[in-house]
Amino acid sequence: MKRGYFYSRKLHSLLGIIPLGFFILEHMITNYAAYDGGKAAFQDSVKFLNELPLIFFLELFGIWLPLLYHGVYGLYIAYTSRNNVGNYNYGRNIAFMMQRITGVITFIFVTWHLYQTRFQIAIGEVSHEELGTHMNDIVTQPLMFVVYIIGVLAASYHFTNGLWAFLVSWGITVGPRAQKVSSMICTGLFVLMSVLFILSLIGFRSQEFEAAAAAVQQVQSVIG
Amino acid sequence: MANTMTAAKTVKFVVTRQEAPDAKPYTEEFEVPYRPNMNVISALMEIQRNPINATGKQTAPVCWESNCLEEVCGACSMVINGKPRQACSALIDQLEQPIRLEPMKTFPIVRDLVIDRQRMFDSLKRVKAWIPIDGTYDLGPGPRMAETKRQWAYELSKCMTCGVCLEACPNVNDKTSFIGPAPISQVRLFNAHPTGEMNKEERLEALLDDGGIEGCGNSQNCVRSCPKGIPLTTSIAEMNKDTTKLMFKHWFKM
Known part of the structure; x- marks a missing residue:
């Protein structure tokens, strides 16, 4: 018989x-620099990442292709499940449904976010140095700020709950106790990630990222 | 006085009915006289004896399946008040009224509450849920099983292929070919047996095929629904481990 499903799911x-x-996780830490160290720290992090050797291939094989596969195949998985939380409102069954809902939300959010940031860099509309200011433009719009908060919460949930499921699917956490402990650790990670991502978004809203402030800074550095 | 009051007490049912495998389902209400210690089966027998619905109209008796009447055969599985379970162990005194009876729609419906669980028995054949002991001569006794292992293996052997776990699973449906929790647990059972273990890879191979173990989405409804309390999710995770190992073994042998 055919094995395609097993390997594609694995x-x-x-x-x-x-x-x-x-x-x-890397993205979260880089962004958190915007809150923690301000504009200079964020710029440094962006610079560090873009100076990594073979950055194009790192992005291609480490982000774009896996993202495309995981996203598209994930939509198929979400489509094939018949959610039944109405009759079985158990914690794990709710998490099962949430994993699919947050997956779809994350898919839409990431597509939009990629278009707004990485794609704009690719077509030369925004430079790496302007990224902080560009993010400030986006998240100071109230609607976009809410969209980004929903997006990062969905992505954090999807990753941490997915980590829990990964440990089961690869036979690492087998018994109910192991699965309970891993679920508590994953929940903790979810809270931590949510806090750090939201703080990053707040960081991008600060004045130093504003375009006007950037111009003043430039002038100051020229004079100074 | 007390006698008339008991006689007036009735039990209300809303039964989802269907006249033929592809007929349109509809619901019909029934009111059955209450007797102490009734279960859903005895109420259905009452409807069979006196097939009159709640509006007082003569109707075809409701069809259902049952056998052992002690929750070990799995034949009378149906959805009672939204949850799949055996009708024989569903006591009227413990159920909220009106009692809603539906067939387990995950399976093909034959008529009313009667379903066809053939796919479960096909799955057992597919995963080779037996122990081959035949030879051309007397092979002698097999190796002994450790008592500690026997204790948990016995729990897995309580599976009666009733289909409740498949009905509760969100991933067993017409869009997937997922085999369901019960046969995966049976692979673990037969692979735990000292003689069965000699053919363990044959059973794991069956779980690697399309519609095998990969269909599990970890909703864990199965373990919450199993009437026999079988640790189905532990079995699935254990088989996840074994199939993953087998996958790597295949790769490094190439």
Whole structure:
């Protein structure tokens, strides 16, 4: 018999953690620099990432292709499940449904976010140095700020709950106690990620990221 | 006086009915005289004896299946008040009224509450849920099973292929070919047996095929629904481990 489903599902599960899980953690830490160290720290982080060797291939094989596969195959998985939370309102069954809902939200959000940021850089509309200011333009719009908060919450949930499921699907957490402990750790990680991402968004709203402030800074550096 | 009051007490039912496998389902209400210690089966028997619905109209008796009447055969599984379970162990005194009876729609419906669980027995064949002991000569006794192992393996052997776990699973549906929790747990059972273990890879191979173990989405409804309390999610995770190992073994042997 055919084995296609087994391997494609296994690959979907693996890519969600390696490399996409690592990427979202890296992305969270980079963004948090905007809150923690301000504009200079954020600029440094962006510069560091873009100076990594073979950055194009790192992005291609570490982010874009895994994201495309995980996203599209994930939509198929979400489509094939018949959610039944009405009759079975158990915690894990709700998490099962949430995993699919947040997956779809994350898919839409990431597509939009990629278009707004990475794509704009690719077509030369925004430079790496202007990214902070560009984010400030976006998240100071109240609607966009809400969209981004929903997006980061959905992505954090999808990753941390997916990590829990990954541990089961690869036979690492087998018994109910192991699964309970891993669920508590994953919940903790979800809270931590949500806080750091939201703080980053707040960081981008600060004055120093504003375009006018940037201009003043430039002038100051020329004079100074 | 007390006698008339008991006689007046009735039990209300809303039954989802269907005249043929592809007929349109509809609901019909019934009111059955209450007797102490009634279960859903005895109420259905009452409807069979006196097939008159709540509006007082003569109707075809409701069809259902049952056998052992002690929750070990799995034949009378149906959805009672939204949850799949055995009708024989569903006591009227413990149920909210009106009692809603529906067939387990995950399976093909034959008529009314009667379903066709053939796919479950096909799955057992597919995963080779047996222990081959035949030879051309007397093979002698097999290896002994450790008592500690026997204790948990016995729990898995309580599965009666009733279909409740498949009905509760959100991933067993017409859009997927997922085999369901019960046969995966049976692979673990037969692979735990010292003689069965000799053919363990054959059973794991069956779980690697399309519609096998990959269909599990970890909703864990199965373990919450199993009337026998079988640790189905532990079995699935254990088989996840074994199939993953087998996958790597295949790759490194190539």
